[in-house]
Amino acid sequence: MHKSLILAAGAGNAWALKPNNEPIQPIEPAQIAEPAKVELGKQLFFDPRLSKSGVISCNSCHNLSTGGSDNLPTSVGHNWQQGPINSPTVLNSSMNVAQFWDGRAKDLQEQAGGPIANPKEMAFSHQQAVAVVSSIPQYREAIQKTYKTDKVTIDAITDAIAEFEKTLATPNSRFDRWLKGDQQALTQTEQDGYQLFKETGCVACHNGPAAGGNSFQKMGQVEAYKTENPAQGVAGLTGKDVDRFKFKVPTLRNVELTYPYFHDGAYWKLEEAVDVMARLQLGRQLSADEIGKIVAFLKTLTGEQPSFALPALPPSAADTPLPQPFH
Ligand code: HEC
């Protein structure tokens, strides 16, 4: 594993400065195939009535005003419970090879069912979520129209949310404009940072349009990562020792917005995260100057944030189950 990494890292030097040969490719704007599903999913993403308390929506922990994450080490869930792990961004999440740090959901639809029923997150059940949604006439009608069914199902709810999430791409970052040929889009320092990012070997794991999200890698390739967080990564699913501490490589798109970093949210500064990565993954001690350049490059990966009118949510009906914020 480690050997092939070094090889891949070494190849970084050979990449010519042509968009098609770069290890990171531009993100394209989202194509909206089914606008009605997207609109419904947008409402549901912002609707706190999908939680037991009536307070927590998907947007609570994946705040689209703050890079699709909550900027907390680990999330706060139902009854102010401490979540087990850092909340990854939902921006560009459709590009992930699978969802969650350990990849236990195969796609966005399967993922969306998780938090609704997680007692530490939204603390609802799928039946309760269906009961709430089907009690609200406008939701019932929207589902009838878009899914051609009289019965509200959890599948329709999670499918609509997933269709909305697929629109949360962040194109036109300065880095992407540079990749597409605009030489002025990056300063010399930022270009040097990108060069260092390649030469140091970061691109072995952070590559593709999302600069990550496409493989599972061990945290602590060269040197072990020290953390109080009990998460075991993929080994939590497979029980295999080789999978211990293997996590989905996070996307580095919009990374300047999604602090604190790593699965345990232990590092608040991008400089620190880059230093940890270089030492633990690659056995490299970077100078403050080199780290500064890589950070300057990473900040050029911030793209256009999702922008739309706040969705107005339909009112509850007389028979809508009531929220239980203090149970
Ligand atoms: C209480 C906070 C909280 C709420 C509410 C919440 N999430 Fe999450 N979300 C998390 C955390 C924490 C993770 C990472 C969990 C893990 O990997 O084990 C996560 C993971 C994800 C991921 C996977 C991203 C990736 O890179 O793997 C997606 C997508 C997502 N959530 C979407 C949603 C949607 C849609 C909703 C609403 C139905 C929602 N979340 C509600 C905290 C939350």
Ligand code: HEC
């Ligand atoms: C061997 C694969 C690998 C290499 C090489 C690698 N990374 Fe990572 N990177 C990961 C993994 C896995 C994580 C998640 C680790 C965790 O959360 O415990 C990560 C996380 C990060 C994060 C935190 C992102 C977040 O949202 O939490 C940053 C920043 C980062 N890497 C930058 C870099 C830089 C810069 C380099 C080169 C110096 C680098 N990485 C090299 C695999 C790698």
